[in-house]
Amino acid sequence: MSLNEKIEKILGIEKEKISPFFADLSDVKKENAVPRGRVINVFVTIQAEGELIIRHEGGEDITLATIGDKKYPIILHEKLASSVRRKMLELLRRDYADHKEEINKIRGKNDDWDCSLRPFSSTNKEERMGGLCGECPNCMEFGFAVKEGSFNLKSRIEGDLHIATEPEQKSVVVRTFNVVDEVTKTTFVQGERTGGLFRLSLVREGTIFVGKVVMKDVSPAEFLLSLYSLASTSRIGAVTSDFGKISVHIPAIIFSSFEVSSGYDLHRRAEIEGLNNLDEINKRINSYLDRFKKNHVLVTSEDIAEEVLDELTVNGTISHDVVKEAWINGVNFRKAIELFVREKK
Structure with a gap:
């Protein structure tokens, strides 16, 4: 079954329409180097299956938005x-371990492929460890900032x-913890010294989030890989060894x-405020x-994520x-960009 046929089966719609x-x-087509107005709006609901710590810049355990x-x-x-x-990246690494020779042939390289989200760290003037590879499907879909040249x-x-x-008031709970392995740790809660005690604000289990992910100018394979990665994501936020199951x-x-539309649009107009039934x-x-x-x-379903995992898991x-x-596709996309850049110089 071709990838287009897989998409047709998952979405229940004729491939000619999409x-x-x-x-x-x-x-390699240089016209693919620039956006062509091919936009796939993926509407997502995320349910907390455990308590979550959702930190962003600013230091608070939970980020809040004021609506109304x-x-x-x-x-x-x-x-x-x-x-x-x-x-x-986990999926790509596992596949690479099983099909290393085949993937290296596609890459046109014989060295071991490696890609990670950790920043580059200098070991000496000639060697750098870690960082994004700038060639794999992950980098070509999510983007990257690279070295000189x-x-x-x-x-x-x-x-x-x-x-x-x-x-x-209904979706956040505050819990107190004891740092049993750090007896000298001292924290303050409401101005009082607490010794090894500390508090965290957590998103309550069962809380449901609504939002949207957008995929632009992706190929059928990139679409399926991204959908599968999204559907199989199981943890989010900080301290995922203890929290974060979704x-x-x-x-x-x-x-x-x-x-x-958007997550905000759905929240305001889809009559879902206050609901907790997925x-x-x-x-x-x-x-x-x-x-x-x-x-x-428009394609709707009880849960397209479930269909994606059922159809594509082997x-x-x-x-x-x-x-x-x-x-x-990623290799061809990169070559298309390089061709486009050369011709513009």
Whole structure:
């Protein structure tokens, strides 16, 4: 079964209706180096299956957004994207271990491929360890900033706020912990010395977030790899050894030439504020998005994420056919950019 046929089966829609929204990266084409208005809006609901620490810059345990007269926990796109990106790297590394020779042939290199989100660290003037490789499907989809003599690549995976459906009063809990292995640690809570005690504000288990992830100018293989990585992401936030368990669900996808709706739009207009039932929230999201089907290609389901995992999982991981094609597409995309840049000089 071809990848287009897999997409057709997963989404339950004829491939002819959505094929114009995918980039053809089967060969090197310089026109693929610039955006072509092929936008895939993926609507996401995230349910906390354990307590979460969702920190961003600023030091608070939970980031809040004020909507109307209430405050709601939020997950910024960069927080979700970093978790999805790490999951994709795990999938790519496992596939590479099983198909090293084949992937190296696609790369046109014989050295061992390695890619990670940790920053480069200098060991001496000639050697640098860690960092993004700038060649794998992960880098070519999520982008990278690189060393001298090359180019920076903007991410083709974008997104916005993922907002909790319930306000802070119902979705946040404060817990006190004891640092039993650090007896000398001293913290302050409300001005009082607490010794080894400390407190964390946690997103309560069962809390549901609504938002959107956008994929722009991706190939069918890149689309499937990104969807699989998103659907299989199972932890997010800080201290994921103890907290952070989530499940990701996809009630709808809209294919268009531009972005449609947002997490904020859903939160305000899909009549989901205050709800805590995942099935009901997904139904209301789909009902609200139905208004866009006249001018866009709308796909709705009870959970597209479940369909993706069922269809693409082989021996406990993503199908090699998807990963192999994503590597080919990524290499062609990079060559297209290099060709475009050379001709512009």
